Amino acid sequence: MKSQPFARYVAALIAGIVCYVQLPEWDELPIATLIIGLALLIWGFLRNAGKTIKPIQLTSGTGGLLILVTLGWAITYQRTASNRSDNLVHLADTLRAYEGVVSAQPEERAKTYRVELEIRRGEWKNDQSINQWRPLSGRVIVYLDKADQAMPKYGEVWLVSGSPRPIDPPLNPGEFNYKQYLSYRNIYHQQYLRPFQRHILGVAPPNSITQLATAVNRWADSVFTHQVGTRAEFGIVNAMILGVRDDLDSELYRAYSAAGAVHILSVSGLHVGILFAVLTFLLSFLIKRPRGKLLMAVLQLAILWFYALITGFSPPVLRSAGMFTLLILANAFGRQQQLMNTLGASAFFILCFDPYALFSAGFQLSYLAVAGIGAWQSSFYQSLTFRNKWVNRLWELTAVAIIAQLITFPLGVFYFHQFPTYFLLANPIVIVMSELLLPLAMATLAFSWVPFVSDVLGWLLQKTACLLNYAVTQTSQLPGAAWDGLWLSPVAMLLTYAVILTGVALLLTRNRTYVWATCITAMLLAGVILWDEYEQAHQRRLAVHFLPHRTAISLTDGHRSTLLTDLDTADTRSYDFYLKNTFGQWGVSDLAVAHLSRNLNAVGAPANIPAYYQNREYALWVWQGKTLLFVNKLSGRNRWRLPAVIDYLIIRRNALEDWNQLNGRIVARHIIFDDSNKTPLTDKLLTDAKQLGIACYSVRQMGAYVASLN
Template identity: 30%
Template sequence: MSDLVAKIPFLRLLLPAVASISVSAFLIELTYSWIICTAGAGAMAVSFFVSERKQFTCRWLFGAGLFIFVFGLFSFLFRQKIKESQWRFADKPTVCIGTVVDVPREKPRSFACNVKISYPVSHKIVAYLQKEDRVRNITPGDEIVFVAQIRTFKNFGNPDDFDYVRFMRNNGFSGTTYLSSSNWHPTGKEHASLYVSAQKVRKKALEFYRMFELDNDAYSFISALTLGYKHDLTNELQEAFRASGTAHVLAVSGLHVGVIYGIFAFLFSFLGKTGGRFVIKQIMTIAALWLYAFLTGLPPSVLRATLMLTIASVGWMGGRRGFTLNALAAAAFFILAFNPMSLFNVGFQMSFIAVLAILSFSPVLDSLYQPKNKIIKKSWGLFSVSISAQAGIFPIALHYFGTFPTFFFIANMLIVPLIGVIIYACIPVILLTGLKPFQFVIVDWLYPVFGWILKGLIFVVLKVVCFIETLPYAQLSDKPISTLQMMMLLFIVVTVFKFFTHKRVASLIAGLTCSLFFILTFTYAELSRKPVQLAVFNKPGFSDIGLYVDEKRVDFDIKENGFIPHPSKSILRLSESIYSHAETSRPFEIDVIVLSHDPALSIMQLTNIFRTGQIVLDSSIPLYDRIRLMSDCEKLGISCHDVGEDGAYLINL
């Protein structure tokens, strides 16, 4: 461990930071962070006063104090972030004043706006504005006043849903609301901040891209590729990139920032490679990189990549190998110091693991084969980088998404080089579009040529991605693994590469042993498999009934009015008041009655025909009527499960 810390000194800061955030999030809330920080600072101070003959014995004291201090500091930072997203709104409509901080995103029936409230409390919410033309004129920084009842985020309660509440909390949001056209008005004021200004520039860039005369898919692709704006991408196009293993090109990150760095490094190449002029070159390149990050709206992925390249450039200015594991650890530490919640961001995890894998594994693959032909050498380098990155992130992808793109290496070999060319091709199109109003003859001649080149390149990329998606077994899906299995799989990958590097039997034995336990986890999961369950899922506004098997939904046909097959229980589904005038001398015994669709259903009338101990209200019934039916059940002493409020109703088969 000491050798590792010597090579990567920023690990001394990163490890306690990650440990503190993890403990605070999953184990215990550390309320007295200042005591921990004081203890750590005290231990570091004592280490300076240790006598010379005891310095070797007590050499651990400073390191331990630093660990404790950073641990306490990040527990404080984590608590501050939690407070920013805590619920502090009244349970009734309230007058609020807030600032739109992002570009409004168009939805089927509304516009989603991220709003930073300044009155009556300071919190960030997601406001859904009724779709109308004036919403399109809203720009980041515009202040609005509105009357609304702000609600907390809520999970649907389905067994296969992700934790939406935790996700929004980690992103700093406290609640959500819907605003009709009469419930909000712009105040005419504007608020400026670095982030808001970046979003304004980003919106203008998106509007500028509309002048490229691209079709919808090409426009959404180029917006995602260069500005990181993915909201205009269709679900089909996003799925095609995911299935082909090239979804990373849609998120502006290390690949894109690296291309931009190469462009500016070339433009400033006249400054030379040594001496003071080289330092000026690096400073100008860093400034250009941060200008690009500002243009993209300062998304986390761009900030990560820009910060890593900035640290690397500083290293190059000092005559060192700038892009190292220590630079990676430093970038991770500073990002977590700015926002500890970034640790739980999937993009943060995957991007850093990908770079870590490239820095660690790519040299191993390069040493296995060293071609002399330049073209083959470039191709092999691209292949080794792609394999290394996927080796690092595929356990994480399996854990979060349960998918793995089978032909990722082929797709990346074809797509990644084209991505760089497309970014280069954008530059003349942007310049010529900006010169169009001046009506230069040469612009009118050159623009169609470069526009045709750009459209052709985008067409090729989209066709290749869609073709790879259609190949048999292009994507292994529905293969999720647990957190423990993910950690074991990462360990196996590391030991395999370590064995090829050092040829030590211990690494091979460790990897094989972990592989055995990894297989045993699947055996245990098979033995402890949950029984098949009938589920009434929570899908607002719809009736969604099916089976839940091995953590997956299975749909089957169910009658609108009739019995749902079950081996031991009688389950009746009713979707309309067909028994409102029926009479019987002896009520039928029914274990569970599922009510859906019809808001006029009456519990009193049903009890004249059926005797049951459980009534389930599915989410197709309007909220007001569910409240009425719940009240009737309570009066009659009948257990009632409201799927819309209580989550999915499950019953074993």
Template identity: 25%
Template sequence: MTFKSEIVFVRILFPFIAGIVCAYLFGKGSLITTCLIAIALLLSYLFFINLFYKKIKAYNFKGATGVVFYIFCFALGGLLCLLNTQSFRKDYYANQSYDYLKVWVNGEPQLTNNILRFEVEVSSVYQNNKPKFATGKLLIALKIDSLRPVKLNYGDELIIASKYLPIEPSYNPAEFDFKAWLSSKNIYQQTFINQDHLVNLKTSTGNPIIKYAIEERKKQVEIYRHFIKNDEAFAVASTLVLGYRADLSKETLAAYSKTGTIHALSVSGSHIAIIFFLLNSMLSFLDRKKFLMIFKLFFICTLIWYYSLLTGFSSSVLRSAIMITIFILAKAFNRNSNNYNILAFTAFTLLVYNPFFIWDVGFQLSFISVFGLIYLQPKIYKWIYVKNKWLDKIWSAVALSLAAQLATFPLSVYYFHQFPMYFILGNLFILLPLIAMMYLGIGILVLRVYFLAPIFEWIITFTNNGLKWIADLPFSGITSIWLSEWQLLLLSLALLLLVYSLVNYRKKLLVTSICLLLIFQSFSAYYKIAAAKQSKILFYSLRKNYAAAFIDADRAILLTDLSPEDKNYQFFVQPALDKMQVVDVLFVNWEQDTIVNSFVKFKKQIKFHQYSILMIDESFNYKKINGLPKFNAVWLHQNPKKDISSLRTETIFSTLLIDATNKDYRIKAYEDGANKFQLQHYTLKKNKAYLINLK
């Protein structure tokens, strides 16, 4: 079997990723043995073919051997994914119930509103005070007592009560799927405890290298905290240089996002490249002799990996560190290296280490961006020939930004639902400040040149203000772009064919790509027209609050106890309105009577087009509803003392709605009554939202 050696990992990577994805989506623990047997057989066949290649004239059936090799890569990816899925292990802690868990903190705890959130690794379980080995990850939310706050660090061993629950799925349309996100991090259970349910053993475990990195980064963050007075500048400095997730304001985050420069706030390839070029220039005097040049390159690699360690070893930093290390080694030993093969080898290495990286948004965007830079940037750069040296550098930077933005466009829109129109202006503006901030930030920490801190702070503030000004320009971005999975695939395929056809002058592929883009645009136009004609009622599923949106075209009346500034509104309610392209929202509370166009709310009754709702709360306690009125639905709110049998004798309705303001025992009583009379009912708590289409 023969492969082009310069792209061998490119050929391996695609079936390997396909195996990971299939195992993640459809795999079961029982398939591990099957995969092991399949891999053993396939590997034996490939070993036999290579051992007796000439004797059996294997070149006559190299096509079949190639297929076997691809199947082997597919099975290997699947096996690694299954082996890394903790819930498939026999010793997974959640397979049985126990009294206590012994865990150790696997990360940096984050404090928000007296709630300390952190991941832990289970090391053993206790039943009747007898320990037993166990494994698995758990997400903990620890309520902190302000009078006796607890401080936890990476590696701390704890004993906690075993009261975990499966992570809940998303219940509302367009809501962030927290369960899927945590599943991609191998976390399937969570618990909410207070300090009385936790015992700190005052012992430590975990990876000593990671522990050292976290402690060292904390020291560096404290240096920034001491010398940078502006809170926003401190947050940007800590995030940009050290990858420490400080509290950035919404305005600053929005400015970086709307200008297409959010990558600057994630320690990634650009940061590693800046460090490499600085070190390579400073140590260029060592290039005079071969031995010294090799020493220089190994020294640079060591510093880059040390910096990667301090920033938490994120997937984007790992990718950059591995790629630059391979590039440096190839340069040191005068070997030609294919950029695509290096990129594929880096991805393969990271996925062998952790197959779940494939679902990490940063991992996906990072590799696609680098592919765009390798493939597209040189081709875009050749579009225009610029004689002037400095204008040529500007055009090179523009080509770089265009290549990265074009490559990541489908995924960026799919994940973030917006497109920055001034991304070229934003990236040109931040180019020099980013380099200056990296050099100054690292210089302050490494060389202790603290007198440069005011200049560092001023550059950050200047950059933030400049990006905010760009973000506030008219038509700075297209927002509320929602793509389904098949739309993402269609757009990606169309852009891929378009770029390939333009680069290689393929007319047929160009026509095909244009047709696919027209199909994509046609569906987008259809959804836009449908949204302009929509008439819907959406009852949200919340934890303690209530919300119902009465939607006409791009306007909605939102009956709720939430405000626009409330995080529950922004997380649970607003995404669905954005997805349905609602731009005008009128907030109305339970007691407020309102008449707006086709929406009428008066004396605990709602009429929206032809749909009517009776709103029952505590004001109906011990009162009889006279006249046998007829409604489409009855909405129970805040524990009204009305049983279902009396409701059925006093009103005529077809659907019972029970919101989350009712106590759990009341909800259970309402549900039992509805089941007794075989009445259609919806509980708007820990269930899917209830959507009514009126057209």
């Protein structure tokens, strides 16, 4: 570790960042670490000041690391936008209008444009109820209807009427925390705009470099549009080179995910690494020439940063470009380098600029993969040798894929809940094809002004992308291509890494200590998994899920669950986003879906639900002694009433407009509003219920209703 100081520095900085995120109210913590760090640093310096031979200064080193912990805390505090007094999160009054500038390249969605606005000032009433424009800061995600509107441009200044609303937290168990994800980017609000709610005041780009990157990105998009004719291949090239997935077919995306090659569709450190390796190979002839290393470094840096430019300075590419810049400069000047120290240095400077990058899945996966490959790939690759150079090359790529998958799969399962079965088959093919596609794409851009050459390069690029799509699609269609629905708790993930690290250390060192360490961590991991399995096998849950403008009720017994919903069968995206992770977290392996008709005139029960009755106005479900009543309509003509007390009353589709409508009809222990009800009506009923002393629950305001029936 003495030769790798930045590995220690970045660890201390990360400790400070994590301390702020987990304990932001502990203001005494950075003060204490700073005082103790300075005291240890000064004491160690004074104690060894008069000595000719300086011993290892453990005291001073510890003090320096504590100061870096303070630095990590302070940088994170400074980079947190909500700590600014003029930030939108502190605004108590209703915002009537605001002025903002488009601060990032807009994204095109199926029906909307997704735009990031940087607020400059806002209009709201002062203490005298007079509207005034005042300075205001904050970032807002704006969704703009695409109908008859051109895509917004970076740097446009907008005057927006209305007030953005805070981003909702996850409302279902296990649901992706979109609010937290955006908060790490200092975005806390969003707004859906209609065309009349915005007025373009002008164009004033906040950053000239970002403006240049945006313009180059759009130019590259136009080149690929012209040269790569077919939609599937154009979508892959756009995703891999420009980081734009708007033209990517959903079926093709699922094929890449099932084949374990979805990482290739997001511009990342992998792309920079492939480009670096190809450039090193192509320019290696310069090494033996006078000043060849320097010329090689200049060309490598120019091409790498041009790639970063055409991606619009994507954060993952910037991180990787910074890391490889250090490697290139070290090689050019003949400096001895340690991979871990270089990784630590690049991570240190990145986190100083953006401490919240630490919580990005891409940041974690890319650094883990590079660290694992650097530490283990050489030994693993040398364990087998082949005389044929092409077989040896294939084994080298396979070794890289195995090490990268081994070190990243616990984190991948934790974030994405699946594991690609045929990654060994797909990844070597993907890497080889990427080594061809990336240089071809760069050459297509570089020679786009040469008529005949550009056409040839565009044809080669299109055919390469076609072969890549074909290989991935064929792999994804193999039986059992992906294990889906996997779930690791944070504790299980950390124990999995402990087993991997101690097991690899045992193989490399043959030290008996690691035998015990591997056995103990494996037993702890088995215990955690068995306990989770026991709890899931004995669970009994009733859940009214949050599903926008829909009904979704599930009854779970062990690993089996029945879901009653009016969600369209073709709307797999809503199910995947809102409900899939819930059943994955609960360990549900047998899910029966019964479709509840949205037509109030429909009569009859879904065929696969026992003890279920439905008529035009209500539906009754009896499950293990519990009664559930779904009310569709409360009309004055038919004054039906239920003689028994209902356990769970679920109000659907604005059936209840006034609490008096329930008098003489229903007595229920629990009253729940699902999200098929209009929000203003539900808000009114909740307010009235509070005054009347009626206990009720709304999934829109409070999240999914989950009751344990054990």
